[in-house]
Structures are given as structure tokens and as C-alpha cells.
Amino acid sequence: MSDLIDDPEPGENAPEFSVSELSGAIKRVIEGEFGHVRVRGELGRIARPRSGHIYLDLKDDRSVLSGVIWKGVASRLSVQPEEGMEVVATGRLTTFGGQSRYQIVIEDIKPAGVGALMAMLEKRKKALEAEGLFAADRKRPLPYLPEIIGVVTSPSGAVIRDILHRLRERFPRKVLIWPVAVQGERCAPEVVRAIHGFNAMTPGGPLPRPDLIIVARGGGSVEDLWGFNDEAVVRAAADSDIPLISAVGHETDTTLIDFASDKRAPTPTAAAELAVPVRLDLLAWLDKQAARLSQAQGNAIGLRGQRLRDLARALPRVETLLDTPRQRFDTWAERLPAALIRTVQMRRVALSERAGALRPSLLRRAVEGDRRRLRDTAARLNTRALTREIDQRKRDLDRLTIRFSDAANRQVQGWRERMETLDRLRETLGYKATLRRGYAVVRGDGSLVTTRDAAAMAAMLEIEFADGILGVGADAEMPRKPVKPAARPKDPPEDQGSLF
Structure with a gap:
């Protein structure tokens, strides 16, 4: 181990x-x-x-x-x-x-270094340009004479004073100032809020919406102007519904907001010049236009007067126009009496010729002959017409008689069937049929008796059975046969003619 x-x-x-x-x-x-x-x-x-x-x-x-x-x-x-x-x-x-x-x-x-900034700026510019934010069709025309101008800039710099001074010289307008930081880290977000804020205003509200926006700043280094190269600022300028002028830096300074704005001004003072025209120039132009209008009216009236005079010289005089009709009238006035006399004489001769054939005896004979022919013709016409009318009326009467007789027979037959039906219903619902089933009708002193007490109080009772009436009491009579109903009239024989 x-x-x-x-x-x-x-x-x-x-x-x-x-x-x-x-x-x-x-x-x-x-x-x-x-x-x-x-x-x-x-x-x-x-x-x-x-x-x-x-x-x-x-x-x-x-x-x-x-x-x-x-x-x-x-x-x-x-x-x-x-x-x-x-x-x-x-x-x-x-x-x-x-x-x-x-x-x-x-x-x-x-x-x-500046080289890195410019490389980044170029890269950002290409990316935004590829999105179409710098396209010319996105740019809106500037209003010719805006009522209200919104300015996005620093309120303490010389830029706002230059803009107000130039506007006052050219054409005084109402100006709304949105104060922002124009450099540093707060520049981009404040400029974006200013552009969005102006667009969010209500036209005609307590704080009216401007008709034009100017984003302005004085000159400076690339680092000083870098806030206006921010992507958010460029997008806000491109999306603005209000036309926007970019006036950042001097003529040689270029920022990305210049490409996205609707108009670029080389300086803030130039932006004010782009915003409004010169009032005195407008007044001079109006005076010039008024003078031209007056001159044009005078020339037009003069030309029309000359044209009228030229046409008047080509027309004949009034006296000349009436000479020929007046002479023609005099000629016809001289010929009229003789013409009237000749016309009357010719009419008188024609009347005499026609009056010779109109003697009273001839007229009476002609009238008598015409009257006889008229009577003969009328008699022939009346006899034939009456004969045709009478024959037609006879035929119509025969047709009506046949139709009416058939209708009457059908109606009488219907009435007969209905009476038989009602009679059978009467016999079925009447008390006689009830009596044949074993029932009886009791009457006391001539009144119908329906209770025992009423029967005891009656002096005489009559009991009706199906085969007769039986009296009960001191004054009772012999039994009587029931009265038979009257016989219905018999139907007329088939060969009896109709009254119709």
C-alpha cells in the first residue's frame, strides 16, 4: 500500500x-x-x-x-x-x-476620428436611402403663404432671432417655437418629439397646428451636428405630414435630415426666405397686375369701338333703307282704287249670270222632287230597318225567356228541396216525435205544467199523448185526437206551363 x-x-x-x-x-x-x-x-x-x-x-x-x-x-x-x-x-x-x-x-x-464618423454616416445614409426615405415623390410642396410657422431650434441662440427678423422683414407670420437641444445626447430625442408634437396638434385648436415646420441650427463640427444624423430624426422628418424645411449648419454642412426634409435651406435665414414671399414684392406685383388689367380693358374697349365703327360704315343709312318700300307703297296706293272697281264689276257680272238660273218656280219644282225622293227613300229604309229590328227583338226575347224559365225552374226546385229539408228537421226536433217515444205534455188551466206543485194547484189538467189528449178533473172533456198538421201543397203537374 x-x-x-x-x-x-x-x-x-x-x-x-x-x-x-x-x-x-x-x-x-x-x-x-x-x-x-x-x-x-x-x-x-x-x-x-x-x-x-x-x-x-x-x-x-x-x-x-x-x-x-x-x-x-x-x-x-x-x-x-x-x-x-x-x-x-x-x-x-x-x-x-x-x-x-x-x-x-x-x-x-x-x-x-472624423473618418469613422463619416464612414458610419455614409453607411446609415445608404441604408435609409434603400428604404425610400429620400425619394423625391415623398417630398411635399411648401405652402405659398403659411399662416403659422413652427420652428424647432434652441430658444436662446442667434438662429431664432435671425429667423424672426427675416420673417418680419419679408412677410410677418405667426411663429410657434418648440425649444430643443441642438447638440449633445438630448438633441435627437427632443427634435423627434418636437416634429411629432407639431404634427399632433389640431388645426384650429387652442394652440393651432402650423402649416410649415423649420428645423434650424447654426454651424458646427461633425460631432456638434451629429444629432441631426440620428435615424429617429430622419424617420420623423420623412413621416411628417406638415411640410418641413431643414436648415442645419451652413452651406457646406450636410446632415441626413437634409435628405429626408421636403426642402433644404443652406442657412436658417435662407429657410425664412423660403417660407414666405416678400410682402412688398407681392404688393408691387399686385399693382403691376392691376395696371395690366386696366390697360387690357382699355385696349379691349378701344378695339371693340373701332370694330363697331368699321361695321357702321359698311351699313346703309336708314333713309336709304326706307326709300324703296316707300316708293312701292305709293305705287300700290295709286293702283288700289282702280283694282277695287274692276273687282266689284267682275263679281257683279258673275252674280248676274248665276242669278238668271235661280227662278222661284224652278227652285220649287226641284225642292218638291227632292222631297218625294226623300220620302220614298225614308219609307223604304224605315220599313226594312223596323222589320230587322223586330226580328232581332223577337230572337232576343225568346233567348231571354228560355234562360229565365230555366233559372226559375232551378230556383223553384231549390226552394222545394230546402222546404223538405226544413220539414224533416222540424219533425225531428219537434215534441211530437218525443211523444211517440213514450213521453207526455201536461197542461194545467191552459198553461204548461212542469212541476208537481203546479199540477196540484191546477183545476183541470190536460195530458197530451202521441195518440190524443186526456182531460183530468171536474170539467174534463173526452179524449181528443191530436190535430194533424196541414198538408203541404202538391207540386204542380209537370205539364203545367211556367208563368214566366
Whole structure:
């Protein structure tokens, strides 16, 4: 047994550590030797869990360093980390014993120079352009003369004073100012809230909705203007229902909001010039248009007057138009009396010719002859017509007699059948049939008796049976036969004619 156990080598009396003790010692050494460090590298994997923290990798061509940005620090960063960006991270080194690794807890992160910012800006621009946010068909025309202008800028800078001064010079309008931070970490979220807030206003409400929005800022470095390159700001400008003018920086400065806005102005002062026209120019233009209108009206009236005079010269005079009709009238007036005299003479001759044949004796003979022919014709016509009428009436009377006789016979037969039915019903329901079944009718002193007391009080009783009446009492008579009902009249013989 002792042979299987090796003897300890000399010098192997070093202390033994647990895993946690060793991990803690390493952590103290690293945190003690490396307090705050600045590390330059390229951002690799970036993870954003629901906790709000950011986990990322810093790498170069040979090594990888894990990093973490806690939620409170991540919300204050001026530039959000993106994969592939070259940055300078400031923080402290520590270890994570659960996975036996060391990492840097980042407290600040900045792009490694202007070149990195521009590369990231170009990458973001291409991504947003691919989505169509910069397309020309999305841009809306600016209102010619907006009633209310909303300005998104810092209320304390020179930009708002320049805009108000230029608006007052050109065409005074109502201005709503939404104060925002124009640089730093608060710039992008405040600009987004301002654009959304102006769009959420109600037209005609207590605080009226503006007809035009101006997002303005003075010049500065790329880092100063970086808030206007934020993706959220670009999307808010592209989604705005109110036309938007971007006036960020000077003429040489370009931000992503310039591509998403409906109009880019090189300076805030130029944005005010784009927003409204010059009032004096409008008044001069109106005066010019009024003068042109008056001149056009005068020219039109002059041309029409000249045209009327030209047409008037081509028309004949009124006196000339009436000369020929007047002469024709005089000619016919001279010829009319002679024409009337000739017409009367011709009519008189024609009347004399026709009156010669109209002697009274001839007229009387003609009238008498016509009267005789008329009487003969009327007599012939009346005799024939009356004969035809009488024959037709006879035929109609015969048809009616036959139809009426048939109807009367059917009606009489119906009445006969109904009377027989009623008679049978009477015999069935009458008391005579009841008497034949063994019952009797008792009458006392001429009244019907239905109780024993009434029968005892009666002086004389008559009991009617089916075969006769029996009297009971002092004054009772001999039994009498029941009275037979009167016989029904017999039907007329079949050969008896109908009265109809």
C-alpha cells in the first residue's frame, strides 16, 4: 500500500486556493493594475437584450476584448455603437468569474476620428436611402403663404432671432417655437418629439397646428451636428405630414435630415426666405397686375369701338333703307282704287249670270222632287230597318225567356228541396216525435205544467199523448185526437206551363 503513494517532492508546500479565491485574486489584480483605460478598436458583435444593457466585442487584427455598457450609461451616449465602427472606449477592466473571462465596463465611447464618423454616416445614409426615405415623390410642396410657422431650434441662440427678423422683414407670420437641444445626447430625442408634437396638434385648436415646420441650427463640427444624423430624426422628418424645411449648419454642412426634409435651406435665414414671399414684392406685383388689367380693358374697349365703327360704315343709312318700300307703297296706293272697281264689276257680272238660273218656280219644282225622293227613300229604309229590328227583338226575347224559365225552374226546385229539408228537421226536433217515444205534455188551466206543485194547484189538467189528449178533473172533456198538421201543397203537374 505504501508503495503506491509517492512521497511529496521537496518544495511542494505551496498554499491551495479554491476556484472562487483564485478568481477573486485575479479580479483584484486586474482592477488594481488597470483602473481607467482607453481602448481603440473595431466594434464586432453587439447584443441589446431586453434589460437595456449593451454587450459588445472590441477587436483588432489579433485579439478580442469583451465589453459591457450598463443601461444608465447607454441612454446617455451621444453616439450609439454600431457594428463595424472604429471607436475609442473609456472604462475600467474587470473580470467575470462565472465564465473565467475579463471584460471592460465602458463608461464612454466615441468614434475614432472624423473618418469613422463619416464612414458610419455614409453607411446609415445608404441604408435609409434603400428604404425610400429620400425619394423625391415623398417630398411635399411648401405652402405659398403659411399662416403659422413652427420652428424647432434652441430658444436662446442667434438662429431664432435671425429667423424672426427675416420673417418680419419679408412677410410677418405667426411663429410657434418648440425649444430643443441642438447638440449633445438630448438633441435627437427632443427634435423627434418636437416634429411629432407639431404634427399632433389640431388645426384650429387652442394652440393651432402650423402649416410649415423649420428645423434650424447654426454651424458646427461633425460631432456638434451629429444629432441631426440620428435615424429617429430622419424617420420623423420623412413621416411628417406638415411640410418641413431643414436648415442645419451652413452651406457646406450636410446632415441626413437634409435628405429626408421636403426642402433644404443652406442657412436658417435662407429657410425664412423660403417660407414666405416678400410682402412688398407681392404688393408691387399686385399693382403691376392691376395696371395690366386696366390697360387690357382699355385696349379691349378701344378695339371693340373701332370694330363697331368699321361695321357702321359698311351699313346703309336708314333713309336709304326706307326709300324703296316707300316708293312701292305709293305705287300700290295709286293702283288700289282702280283694282277695287274692276273687282266689284267682275263679281257683279258673275252674280248676274248665276242669278238668271235661280227662278222661284224652278227652285220649287226641284225642292218638291227632292222631297218625294226623300220620302220614298225614308219609307223604304224605315220599313226594312223596323222589320230587322223586330226580328232581332223577337230572337232576343225568346233567348231571354228560355234562360229565365230555366233559372226559375232551378230556383223553384231549390226552394222545394230546402222546404223538405226544413220539414224533416222540424219533425225531428219537434215534441211530437218525443211523444211517440213514450213521453207526455201536461197542461194545467191552459198553461204548461212542469212541476208537481203546479199540477196540484191546477183545476183541470190536460195530458197530451202521441195518440190524443186526456182531460183530468171536474170539467174534463173526452179524449181528443191530436190535430194533424196541414198538408203541404202538391207540386204542380209537370205539364203545367211556367208563368214566366
